[in-house]
Amino acid sequence: MKKSFDIIVVGGGSAGMMAAGRAGELGARALxxxxxxRLGKKLSMTGGRRCNITNAETDNRVFLENFPESKQFLFSPFSQFNVKDxxxxxxxxxxxxxxxxxxxAFPKSQSAQDVCNALINYINQSKNVDVQLNTAFKSFKIKAGKIIGINTSAGTFFADKVxxxxxxxxxxxxxSTGEGLNALNEIGHKIKEPDANLAPLRTKSKWVHKLSGTSLDDIGLRFIQKNKxxxxxxxxxxxTHFGxxxxxxxNSAHKVKGLLKKGEVEASIDLFPDHDLGSLDKFFIKLFDDQKNKKLKSLLNTLLQKSLVEAMLNMLESDMIDLQVHSITKQQRKSLVQIMNDLRFPIQGTMGLEWSIVADGGVDPKEINFKTMASRLYPNLYLIGDTIDINRPSGGFSLQLCWTTGFVAGTHSTKGF
Ligand SMILES: Cc1cc2nc3c(=O)[nH]c(=O)nc-3n(C[C@H](O)[C@H](O)[C@H](O)COP(=O)(O)OP(=O)(O)OC[C@H]3O[C@@H](n4cnc5c(N)ncnc54)[C@H](O)[C@@H]3O)c2cc1C
Structure with a gap:
């Protein structure tokens, strides 16, 4: 088994495959x-196994608006490899x-596995990249303050760049269990503690759990703290059965987490977001007038999903469920309209890392030179993909970050050979 390489890439996910393929393409002997x-286990699960491979916003400036805290770092790598690329x-x-x-954007074949296969072909095309599976990276091999290789479960491998x-x-x-971040921390990189970022939200409200499987296509959702x-x-x-x-x-989880650090948070669903409370009441006055002899429940079932109507009516006076529209009092109508405008429940937190698509945390971007993706602490070390602490929404932005940072590191790490 060869032990010495120009470049070692640790981690065969989206970013690592791109970097290794690019290094091989440019003639470097890479491991x-x-x-x-197997390679690309997470990639093969992305986008419901269809892989939302990027977001087709081709203007770098507009694209990077989706990275509010880190766009200043990203202009340089995106000038080298962007969505068009x-x-x-x-x-x-x-x-x-x-x-x-x-x-x-998705592959036309609608298959995330096809994306993996395309990257594996890319890696194999140059014949310069050795792939070592079933091998866990443990720590860096350092000599006189310089990284000279890595220690793994299959022994030590040496390289000029890692x-x-x-x-x-x-x-x-x-x-992705964090050994890479621990090893980086051991050699002096500052790591922000990882935590769920793009993740579903949890509530203890039983009526929400009972609606598990119901989806509502166009609603307003407010997050409230201290009644504001x-x-x-x-x-x-x-x-869902948890929230x-x-x-x-x-995409709201990151902000909600921030609010939860300051106190209790409630979510409020607005079922008719085109109406405010006043205009919604007017709408129901007219509707009730037109449909006087209908049962309230049957009328609501024509507007909303049955399971939701059941849940809402249970929150109101118990007999309302059986009332005919003409016998509903003004007060009862107002309570119903109020609920449809402000269906509230407490939020306890996110569903945690197991359920999250992207985690907060990782290497502080300030410790990276984004022109090359090299570490500012070790010039022959490069950091890419989800190892870096970059907040972003869902919609293809995460994978684009992997393609861009992987390409840039693969390109610059080959310089000097
Ligand atoms: C369910 C799900 C769906 C998603 N859907 C989308 C989507 O449609 N679009 C989108 O843009 N983003 C999506 N994402 C996010 C996206 O998948 C990630 O941002 C991206 O895959 C990160 O790539 P990465 O290469 O940085 O890390 P990873 O893909 O996590 O790869 C890291 C690799 O390193 C390996 N590794 C870790 N530690 C060691 C070690 N010690 N030794 C050796 N190897 C190690 C791991 O086994 C892994 O293969 C989704 C995420 C999830 C979980």
Whole structure:
């Protein structure tokens, strides 16, 4: 077994495969070390196994607005490899992409495994990359303050450059369990404690759990603290046996976590976000007038999902469920309208790392030179993908970050050979 390489890439996920393939393409003798028995385990699960491979916003400036805390770092790597390059890159590998709603791009084949296979082909094309599976990276091999290789479960491997692509802590069952971050911390890198970021939200409200499986397509969702709306979003919500989920909820988790640090948080669903309380009441006055002889429950069932109507009516006076519309009092109508405008429940937290798509935390971006992705502490060490602490929404932004940082590190680490 060869023990000495130009470059070692640790972690065979999205970012690591891109970096290893690029280094091999440029002629470097590279080793890709992965502890799983296959490459791209997390990648093959992405986007409901369809892989939301990037977001088709081709203006770098607009694209990077989605990285509010880190865009200043990202202009440089995105000037080297951006969304347009991602489209061209995968098309060249025989994997055309299609664009769906919210500019989300997917492989035309609708298969995340095809994305993995395309990257594996890329790695194999140059014949310069050795892949070492079932091998766990343990620590850096350091001599006179310089990284000269890595210690692994299969012994020590030496290289001039090392690229760390071991991921964050989200979905640890795919292999990203944090050893890479621990090793980086041991050699002096500052690591922000990982925590769930893009994750579903948890509530103890039983009526929410009971609605598990129900989804509402276009609702308003407010997050309230101390009786004041802190922020609101609009879109699709999915009820689950523990709380709420769906892209809109998952993308709110980062801010909700911040609020929970300051105190209790409530979520409030607005079932008719085009109406305020006054106009919703007017709408129901007219509706009740037109449908006087209908049972309230049957009328509501024509507007909303049955399970939701049941849950709402249970929150009101018990006999309302059987009332006919003409016998509903003004007060009862107002209570009903109030609930439809402000269906509240407490939020206890996120569902944690196991359920999260992306974790907060990782290497402080200030410790990285983003022109090359090299560490500012060790010039022959490169850090890419989810190992870096970069907050972003769902929608293809995470994988684009992997393609960009992987490409840039793969390119610059080969310089000087
Ligand atoms: C369910 C799910 C769906 C997602 N869907 C999307 C989506 O559609 N679009 C999108 O943009 N993003 C999506 N994401 C996020 C995206 O998958 C990640 O941001 C991305 O895969 C991170 O890539 P990475 O290479 O940095 O890390 P990872 O993919 O986590 O890869 C790290 C690799 O390093 C290996 N490793 C770790 N420690 C060691 C060690 N000590 N020794 C050797 N190897 C090690 C791991 O086994 C793993 O293979 C999704 C995430 C999840 C969990």
């Amino acid at each position: 890709l070390v992965e502890k799983n028995d 991602t489209f061209e890159f995968f098309e060249k590998l025989g994997l055309p992409l299609v664009i769906e709603d919210r500019k989300r 690229i760390i692509a071991t991921g964050g802590l989200a979905a640890p069952e795919t292999g 709306t802190q922020f609101k979003v609009r879109g699709r919500i999915l009820f 709420i989920s769906g892209p809109m909820v998952i």
